Amino acid sequence: MEALLELEKVQRVLSLMGSRGLSDSDGSGGGDRFLAHFLLFLAQPFDSLAIEKKVVLISELLREVNSDTLKEVQRLASLEGTNREDEPTKKFKTDAEKLTIQDAPMIGFDAMMRANSTLEDFCRSYFIFHGLDVNRPHSVFKFLPFLSFTESYIYQLDASNEDSLLLVPDNNSSSTVLERKIQGSSQMSLSDMLDPLDNLLQCQGLMTDQLRNELKSGIQYWSLERKLCQALSRNDKISIEDVMEAIHLKSFDYRVLNLMMYRLTGQQVNDLHMEFLSVSEFLVEICDDLISENSCFTTDLF
Template structure:
């Protein structure tokens, strides 16, 4: 431990920026995701999340990886709060928020996942597919910055970029799942991966609908925000409902292809998560609620700040 951070030290001849370090705050914030992953994904590996041995055998690498991703995600969220007139990673950018730290700025500009890649490679866990998902994470953050900056600057956006971003958003779950296959020496089950990717998409949409007002205030990526910007306030709910319906149809088809016992377990888990979290987890639990759209986000943020 280094202060409030856990660190895996590099080889002596590596660049200091290749240190893989995570802060305690990131570890704490990643806990709920790790719990959800264990309870929702272990069943796809014939494991029980209720058995401590199942969890603790794989917890160190899963926890470190998810915490590292959370740390970078938190840094990216800070970038979204900066004035849109300040170019990201410019000298002016570093002056605007010195709390981000010069080292973090350099690392994010250079190759944010390199330290994690080194750790996974040393552990014999790195695969081309995991590397691809890490690149998806970088792509998601870049799209999030671009799209959210466009919204606050009242610029046009690409709906293709917006839907690409929502598909990429759960890259951390896919990385942990791929790591679990590696840790257990299992071949990746493509049906399970495809099914879970569609489920992840629907969960992300559900989360965005639940967090819509907060995301407007904080200028976070939110699929409803993007649809409102692109289609307009009247058509956005209709187009988003169509988007959800298409994903649900794909989900239902893949659900039927699963082993019946696994299908039943997963649906039960969705029901548990919904009752615990107070929001729809996945598509199979009834109707969707699309909140009233916010036509003037700037006015909404101003009113919120004065409240």
């Protein structure tokens, strides 16, 4: 099925080339197919490079490249074996797109189940901003592996953050306080645990500075969550600034998924949309908290 879809893409580009007069002048079918694949390659998203920048780079490069250059590149690409001393600490498979089993980020079934409702909400609420119809299965399943894995991985880190808190007796009173669980020196921090996901997204050509910053905001949120929980357990004064910042940061996963969608669809990030959705996410979080609090009152939990 994937091969047929790729063939369809090439055929569409070939038709476009014909209508624009871009076909190979000697009428060689092989030449046209090569050019079609080349154009498809240029259209693929890569880091933060805009299409205009790619055109400039290729134009400058082709003026300097000749057949000898390509033969040298071909020779270098065919070399076997590498100097192990020069290998990075985190090794990747030779196709440079798949992580090794040892370094591949893993997710559990529970994390996938917890992420499910968020994914459904994201698809229903955000796909429209990318010109996609959530009611068309192809639009959903085309991007689902990337979105599902990332959201599940984030939920798994969220669970790890919750596990890092433990109820222990307070030595100064009979009350119980929430303290951070003391782990061995070998325990990975949440930031370290985020590295495999960072590497995976980098290998898939999805990582950008903006996306990485949003992932870091997740670390900030979890840190604030621990701080606020510990303060509540001790009946300490809570900073309203911390609460407001935590509410704003809480929906960082939606922003991560949204930035991924821009990369997956080959679009430039729409800052106006991002700002609007950030405000919307903030209001939704407050609304959810109010509904939850009202539910607690009506069930006599307070």
